[in-house]
Amino acid sequence: MTVIDAMGWVCPRPVIEAKKVIATFPAEGGVVKVLVDNQIACDNLSKMSASKGYGCEVSKIADRQYEVVVTVGEGKVEESASAPVVASVQSGDGLVVAISQNKMGHGSDELGQILIKGFIYSISQLEVAPKAVVFFNSGVKLTLQDSNTLADIQAMAERGTIVRVCGTCADYFKVKDQVAVGEICNMYDIVDAMANAAKVINI
């Protein structure tokens, strides 16, 4: 059994590291024990296990000390390869643009909403297309079917830019079924895009 000492780690790292270990298991499966110091990490490991069909047992050893044993059955290993990290953003000279709102800057919302349109058009015109553009919080509204910025984002996607739209955020604004470009993603995908970027522009 592999043991991961994830004490002191902040989510989602315990889950990511557990997945990495699971991905190395042979076809007959295996067991990984994760030592964590918070309940959220336990919950996230349990959720990940439930979604993948793994067994999961959480034991509280002491205050701020938990043991999570994830048991991966035969034939379940392959599923871990298609974990939440959808398509890993290539490292290299990649520029990642993180757009967290449907306007640019602070001061005037009216001005910010017109500036963001010019900004998105401008990044779509860069000589080398960004490696990825991720949209979260109200930024997801820019990707909707009736958005004025949709065509420019689609043009980037056609040039090979990975477009990721925060599913939690689209769900929050009740617009998940209106997202018209890119892939709905979770926080792992957003973090993966940022962590593998050569540089990140935050809007």
Next chain:
Amino acid sequence: MEIVYTFPSTHAVIAAEQNVLSAKIKAKVRPIPTVIRAGCGLMLCISLDDKAQADKILADKNIPVDGVYSVQDGQYIPYV
């Protein structure tokens, strides 16, 4: 063919976009290329097919226009 309008102020661009969009004209706001004018201004782009309607809206709403250009092969040619 695409037509672009430039305006003397940011407020004029915002007003132009809002009025043209509410008339269901497909319009896009883009930064003004430096070949037209240096600075950080924005311009409004529409299809030539919508120009007559857009002109009427801008005139009716008293929105001042700086210049009108047609875009041909990436070149901005003053529209007359």
